[in-house]
Structures are given as C-alpha cells and as structure tokens.
Amino acid sequence: MSTPTKEPTNWRGLARSATIYLLLMLVVLVAVDWWRSRAIPEGQLPQVPLYTLTGEAIDLHALSADKPLVVYFWASWCPVCPSVSPSIDWLDGTLPVVTVALRSGSDEQLSRYMQQKGYGFTTIHDSTGQLAQQWGVGITPAVAIVKNGEIVAFTAGFTAPPGILVRYYMASLLH
Numbered sequence: 001m002s003t004p005t006k007e008p009t010n011w012r013g014l015a016r017s018a019t020i021y022l023l024l025m026l027v028v029l030v031a032v033d034w035w036r037s038r039a040i041p042e043g044q045l046p047q048v049p050l051y052t053l054t055g056e057a058i059d060l061h062a063l064s065a066d067k068p069l070v071v072y073f074w075a076s077w078c079p080v081c082p083s084v085s086p087s088i089d090w091l092d093g094t095l096p097v098v099t100v101a102l103r104s105g106s107d108e109q110l111s112r113y114m115q116q117k118g119y120g121f122t123t124i125h126d127s128t129g130q131l132a133q134q135w136g137v138g139i140t141p142a143v144a145i146v147k148n149g150e151i152v153a154f155t156a157g158f159t160a161p162p163g164i165l166v167r168y169y170m171a172s173l174l175h
Helices: 011-036 081-091 107-117 130-135 161-174
Strands: 069-074 097-102 123-126 142-147 150-156
Touching: 069 081, 081 097, 081 161, 097 130, 107 123, 123 130, 142 161, 150 161
Parallel strands: 069 097, 097 123
Antiparallel strands: 069 142, 142 150
C-alpha cells in the first residue's frame, strides 16, 4: 500500500494572492474614505470659539500649527464608538487629540459617561450637532487629521490605531 504524497505548497502563488488581496482592500478603503469625506470642507476651518467639558478654551488652528492634530467625532449613543474610543484614548498619550461628542445628553451626563468608560481625552460637547455640521461630519465615529487649521485626512466608521497612525504620519510628512 502506498502512502499519499503531499503536494508542495506554492508559496509564491500564496504571496502573490495575498499581495493582490491587500492592494484591493487598500483601494476599497481609500475609495470609501473618499466617498465619506465628500462633504468635508476644503481650506481653513472656521475659527469659532470651542470649549471643553471643563470650560477650557480650545483653538484648533493653534493646536495644529506645529504638528497634526487628531480630531475624533463620537457619541455616547453610537454603537461603533465603544470599539474606537479606547484606541483614541490610548493614542491621546502619544498624539495630540481633541474629541467632539455629538448630541450626548447634558454636560453632566456626558461627563458621567466618560468617567464610567474611563476616557481621559479632551472633549468638546457638540450638544446641538452644529460643529459636526460645519465640518461636514454626518457619521460617527469619524476621525479628522487637522494640520494648520485645515483637514488633511478624514475617515469615518470603524478605524483601528494603525489606520489613524498612518493618516497622522502621512499628514506630518506631506503637509
């Protein structure tokens, strides 16, 4: 009785297939980002007074003058945000981050929610959604990379730390 022989693994074919698959995924992701960012304003963001939950004045133009700034739009009611917010909180120790909470109850409710979740990031409460509307943000979660007061990268929906870091460092190099 003969033993069956195993076919040799075609590593080159697997590597080629994996490369094609990864490039195709990258093209799809870039196309989705482009589609979702169509409403994002071009040029300088409006200079409006912004205040954190603690009452601190925030100047996004000044914060993004020397290096890019991560601006994260989220909401306490958003079903995807609990998957992204911990990453943003973790990145806050490494990158400059400001978050915008959309229509998330009263300031007290939002503060309590953030405390329960353990979030320590700086947060502007956009209780009316006006700031999100000015920025063209129609979906949460959303991440904008701002450099010199201008949005230079944008993504919406689930985003993992590597995706945010790539966008951040590309903005650092290109803008």
